[in-house]
Amino acid sequence: MRPRIAFAFAERDIRLAIRTPSVYLPLISTPVVSLVVLPVVLVFVTRAFGDSALAGTLIGWMPRALSAQLDAFPAADRLTVLTLRYFLAPLYLITPVIVTNTIAADGFAGEKERKTLEPLLHSPATDAELLTGKMLAAWLPAVVVGIGGFLAYTAVVDILTAITMGQLLLPSPSWVVLAVWTAPAMSALALGAMVLLSARAGTFQGAYQLGTIVVLPPILLIAGQVLGLFVLNTLFVFVLGAVSWILAVGILAFGARRITRSSMLGLTH
Numbered sequence: 532m533r534p535r536i537a538f539a540f541a542e543r544d545i546r547l548a549i550r551t552p553s554v555y556l557p558l559i560s561t562p563v564v565s566l567v568v569l570p571v572v573l574v575f576v577t578r579a580f581g582d583s584a585l586a587g588t589l590i591g592w593m594p595r596a597l598s599a600q601l602d603a604f605p606a607a608d609r610l611t612v613l614t615l616r617y618f619l620a621p622l623y624l625i626t627p628v629i630v631t632n633t634i635a636a637d638g639f640a641g642e643k644e645r646k647t648l649e650p651l652l653h654s655p656a657t658d659a660e661l662l663t664g665k666m667l668a669a670w671l672p673a674v675v676v677g678i679g680g681f682l683a684y685t686a687v688v689d690i691l692t693a694i695t696m697g698q699l700l701l702p703s704p705s706w707v708v709l710a711v712w713t714a715p716a717m718s719a720l721a722l723g724a725m726v727l728l729s730a731r732a733g734t735f736q737g738a739y740q741l742g743t744i745v746v747l748p749p750i751l752l753i754a755g756q757v758l759g760l761f762v763l764n765t766l767f768v769f770v771l772g773a774v775s776w777i778l779a780v781g782i783l784a785f786g787a788r789r790i791t792r793s794s795m796l797g798l799t800h
Contacts, residue, residue, distance in 0.1 A: 532659045540656065540664025544638045545672060554637045562626045562676060566684040569622075570615060574691045577614050581607040589613070592759035608696050615688050616700050620709055620763045621752035623684060627677035627718045628745050635669035635725035662787060666722055673718040681710035705765040713772035720775045721745035723782030727789070 548554045580586050590601060590609055597617070601609045642651065652661070685701040692700045724745050752771075755761050763771075 532657060532663065536656050536660040537663040537667065540661055541667035541671065544634070544665055544668030547642075548634050548637055548668070548672070551637060554633050557633050558630055558672070558676065561629050562680045562683070565619075565622055565626055566680045567687055570619065570684065570687050570691065573614050573619070574611060574695060577611040578607075578695055581610045586610040589757075592757075594759060594762050596764070597762040604696075611692070611696065612700060615692070616703060616706070617763060618753065618756055619684075620706065620768075621749040621756065623680065623709065624714055624717055624749040624752070625746050626680050627673040627714045628721045628749065630673040630676045631669045631718045631721045632725055632745055634672060635665070635722055638665040638668055639726070659787065662726075666726060666783070669725070670715075670718055670722050673722075674715050677714040677718065678710060681706065681714075705763060705768050708765055708768045708772070709763070713768050713775065716772040716775035716779060717748065719779035720782065723779050723786055726783070726786045 548558075577586075586609070590598065590613060593601070593613070597613075601612060604612050654661070656664075681702075685706070688701050689699040692698060752763065756763065761767060
């Protein structure tokens with residue numbers, strides 16, 4: 532395989548994505564809402580209910596290891612710390628996953644719908660070069676958005692907590708591992724699923740809707756933390772990333788063997 536050709540395809544797909552409203556609008560709105568607007572709203576909410584019985588009950592559900600960490604903060608601050616440092620961590624993972632989902636759906640099904648895929652498949656590039664380029668086009672922006680989102684979230688949270696609590700909450704070790712290890716891994720895992728789905732879907736919307744299943748793991752992580760089943764500490768986040776990488780490599784390797792020019796065109800199944 533010629534890396535130069537694969538990166539050329541990736542650059543082409545990224546340029547197309549940032550010029551397509553149905554693609555770039557979710558890429559802008561999702562991180563802005565979840566990593567900038569939502570933390571601001573939740574700071575006011577958690578400060579208002581910080582001393583309430585509801586907050587005490589919620590904190591009481593948490594595993595003892597987490598409760599011990601929260602005990603180091605004043606009672607009025609604990610709900611804020613729990614929400615911003617722990618509960619929103621899985622929500623952060625949704626952002627790079629959605630980026631991958633959107634661009635991958637457009638890279639295969641979107642091009643098929645616009646009738647631009649067939650000329651591309653008649654290029655002299657190999658199947659591996661074409662597929663690698665399209666996968667890089669979906670994964671690299673997700674990594675960039677994930678790191679950028681982490682920096683933006685850290686800045687917003689630290690400004691808010693400096694004002695309301697007189698201290699900075701981020702970056703914590705678990706959040707650093709989450710941003711540089713786990714988020715890229717889950718994006719790669721989502722990419723593997725979307726490669727298999729979108730190459731066979733007829734339209735961008737169809738592939739995108741099928742691909743929404745990739746946000747299920749972060750949602751389950753949110754539910755698990757709220758119910759006190761586990762906590763996204765540094766070790767948990769690292770193991771989660773390792774498992775995601777293993778699954779992603781397996782799915783992508785399987786997809787690379789299955790996806791050919793004819794399957795992309797829907798001629799074989």
